[in-house]
Amino acid sequence: xxxxxxxxxxxxxxxxxxxxxxxxxxxxxxxxxxxxxxxxxxxxxxxxxxxxxxxxxxxxxxxxxxxxxxxxxxxxxxxxxxxxxxxxxxxxxxxxxxxxxxxxxxxxxxxxxxxxxxxxxxxxxxxxxxxxxxxxxxxxxxxxxxxxxxxxxxxxxxxxxxxxxxxxxxxxxxxxxxxxxxxxxxxxxxxxxxxxxxxxxxxxxxxxxxxxxxxxxxxxxxxxxxxxxxxxxxxxxxxxxxxxxxxxxxxxxxxxxxxxxxxxxxxxxxxxxxxxxxxxxxxxxxx
Amino acid sequence: xxxxxxxxxxxxxxxxxxxxxxxxxxxxxxxxxxxxxxxxxxxxxxxxxxxxxxxxxxxxxxxxxxxxxxxxxxxxxxxxxxxxxxxxxxxxxxxxxxxxxxxxxxxxxxxxxxxxxxxxxxxxxxxxxxxxxxxxxxxxxxxxxxxxxxxxxxxxxxxxxxxxxxxxxxxxxxxxxxxxxxxxxxxxxxxxxxxxxxxxxxxxxxxxxxxxxxxxxxxxxxxxxxxxxxxxxxxxxxxxxxxxxxxxxxxxxxxxxxxxxxxxxxxxxxxxxxxxxxxxxxxxxxxxxxxx
Numbered sequence: 092x093x094x095x096x097x098x099x100x101x102x103x104x105x106x107x108x109x110x111x112x113x114x115x116x117x118x119x120x121x122x123x124x125x126x127x128x129x130x131x132x133x134x135x136x137x138x139x140x141x142x143x144x145x146x147x148x149x150x151x152x153x154x155x156x157x158x159x160x161x162x163x164x165x166x167x168x169x170x171x172x173x174x175x176x177x178x179x180x181x182x183x184x185x186x187x188x189x190x191x192x193x194x195x196x197x198x199x200x201x202x203x204x205x206x207x208x209x210x211x212x213x214x215x216x217x218x219x220x221x222x223x224x225x226x227x228x229x230x231x232x233x234x235x236x237x238x239x240x241x242x243x244x245x246x247x248x249x250x251x252x253x254x255x256x257x258x259x260x261x262x263x264x265x266x267x268x269x270x271x272x273x274x275x276x277x278x279x280x281x282x283x284x285x286x287x288x289x290x291x292x293x294x295x296x297x298x299x300x301x302x303x304x305x306x307x308x309x310x311x312x313x314x315x316x317x318x319x320x321x322x323x324x325x326x327x328x329x330x331x332x333x334x335x336x337x338x339x340x341x342x343x344x345x346x347x348x349x350x351x352x353x354x355x356x357x358x359x360x361x362x363x364x365x366x367x368x369x370x371x372x373x374x375x376x377x378x
Numbered sequence: 379x380x381x382x383x384x385x386x387x388x389x390x391x392x393x394x395x396x397x398x399x400x401x402x403x404x405x406x407x408x409x410x411x412x413x414x415x416x417x418x419x420x421x422x423x424x425x426x427x428x429x430x431x432x433x434x435x436x437x438x439x440x441x442x443x444x445x446x447x448x449x450x451x452x453x454x455x456x457x458x459x460x461x462x463x464x465x466x467x468x469x470x471x472x473x474x475x476x477x478x479x480x481x482x483x484x485x486x487x488x489x490x491x492x493x494x495x496x497x498x499x500x501x502x503x504x505x506x507x508x509x510x511x512x513x514x515x516x517x518x519x520x521x522x523x524x525x526x527x528x529x530x531x532x533x534x535x536x537x538x539x540x541x542x543x544x545x546x547x548x549x550x551x552x553x554x555x556x557x558x559x560x561x562x563x564x565x566x567x568x569x570x571x572x573x574x575x576x577x578x579x580x581x582x583x584x585x586x587x588x589x590x591x592x593x594x595x596x597x598x599x600x601x602x603x604x605x606x607x608x609x610x611x612x613x614x615x616x617x618x619x620x621x622x623x624x625x626x627x628x629x630x631x632x633x634x635x636x637x638x639x640x641x642x643x644x645x646x647x648x649x650x651x652x653x654x655x656x657x658x659x660x661x662x663x664x665x666x667x668x669x670x
Contacts, residue, residue, distance in 0.1 A: 121614070123610075123616075123618075124613075125612060125613050270565050271563070271564040271565040271608070271617055272564075272617045273571075274572045274615075274616055275571050275572020275573065275616075276572070277569045277571050277581075277583070277636040278492050278493070278568075278569035278636060278637075281635070287571075287572055289572070289616045289617040291610060291617065291618045292618050294619075314565070316414065316585060316635065318414075318415075318635075319412045319413070319414060319415070319416045320412070320414060320634055320637075321635060321636050322568055322585035322586075322635035322637075323568070323583055323585060323586055324414075324586045325586050325589060340613070340614060341572070341575075341610055341611075341613050341614040342572025342573065342615050342616030342617075343572045343614075343616070354415075
């Protein structure tokens with residue numbers, strides 16, 4: 092295991108409430124061919140979609156696995172976004188499911204928390220879910236040139252990371268994504284949410300096998316510098332996590348959240364079909 | 379031009395904006411933004427009256443973040459601003475309706491995207507001297523609804539009949555040839571992907587200067603017409619092999635990751651029905667005869 096500074100990290104509570112699904116008026120979104128579509132997927136508790144399930148396939152848009160939580164006050168919501176890390180523990184603190192524990196599996200416009208399916212049945216929009224946030228400041232002690240983003244110590248400890256040499260590490264991923272197909276989210280700083288893989292070119296998705304992606308998969312992007320925003324830089328590498336499902340909208344698709352990034356070629360990867368956080372964080376058996 | 383349009387049927391209407399007030403975040407007074415290498419910077423950015431940067435000048439080299447040449451207008455009311463951004467077309471005439479520059483005329487040269495959402499209007503430098511932030515400017519909007527009879531795959535987006543004519547597009551074997559100064563490869567297209575293609579911009583990302591130079595984009599000027607390779611802008615912006623979009627460099631370079639000169643897309647084909655023809659000097663300044 093690679094050395095980290097995990098013993099120096101502060102563990103702090105942040106809170107959000109289970110969100111209520113909502114639509115803009117009119118409810119339609121245009122798909123890649125300009126057809127008007129109405130699709131569910133964001134907000135609320137998705138009863139039948141969890142980390143480990145396919146990212147494509149669903150008759151939904153931007154499906155957010157598990158429970159999607161947010162805080163109504165904008166600045167409190169940003170605190171929830173900036174403090175929460177993947178793999179953090181979550182506890183329901185109000186409502187019928189009070190006391191149930193879950194685990195953070197993603198950050199979209201809301202924080203995504205996985206619960207056992209039977210817990211979901213007791214959750215109601217508005218119920219408070221508190222995160223034991225820990226991970227901000229985390230570093231790989233011997234690889235300070237590799238930035239970690241939103242990695243909890245539990246996530247880093249669970250990954251089979253290997254030291255290649257004094258400069259490079261090796262990470263398992265399920266696939267490599269082409270940077271020319273990285274889209275929506277380029278306008279945001281990389282400390283906030285994800286960047287979508289653009290899936291309008293369905294033939295390309297099939298050719299490269301990208302349509303086999305699952306929610307929770309680790310992926311690699313070559314020439315992607317995600318340190319202070321998301322941009323093309325030759326020889327940079329980013330390792331990311333698939334946090335939400337595909338979309339019918341042009342410039343959109345599965346959400347890719349940065350976990351590790353470096354300016355120079357300091358991360359290698361090996362393809363491993365089991366490289367999914369459902370597996371690493373013992374959330375569920377992969378199908 | 380050997381294409382047939384329905385421009386005789388287009389509706390022409392007034393849509394107003396006001397010269398935009400510059401803004402920065404408030405207390406605790408941390409005005410810095412981050413460059414792509416993480417260094418903080420504090421520079422002028424979009425909005426307001428820019429006295430010394432105009433269409434025809436370089437898109438690079440200014441000590442600024444996505445600077446809009448000449449004058450930026452918007453409306454405080456969100457829906458009204460949306461009307462302004464969607465209906466204003468590149469090449470439309472804008473008229474100053476209040477203040478000391480009342481009666482002066484300008485030309486729409488660009489639109490900016492998420493977080494700024496302005497319409498960019500060229501006015502001669504002498505007019506800018508007389509203008510005040512908040513002055514009312516009416517765009518005589520015309521162009522939305524325009525179609526090309528022989529090219530059903532081509533969608534026009536905020537393109538005025540005047541701009542289309544000035545480009546002298548040539549229909550050849552079912553495709554349309556458009557002169558451009560350069561073609562932007564999809565891996566250098568950043569912010570704007572997945573966002574609105576009816577009133578915003580897509581940015582060339584300039585973090586990797588060598589790649590920008592290799593693609594021949596480092597000498598671009600504000601107002602230059604460019605092609606976007608493998609880029610589909612029919613219903614928001616995104617990567618699609620074979621698609622081609624055409625746009626104008628509306629705003630300047632940026633130190634931020636994912637950003638650089640902004641492109642206002644005004645024409646797109648999802649099926650490669652547009653053939654960009656690399657031609658020197660295709661710029662709004664000469665196409666629309668902008669007064670210095």
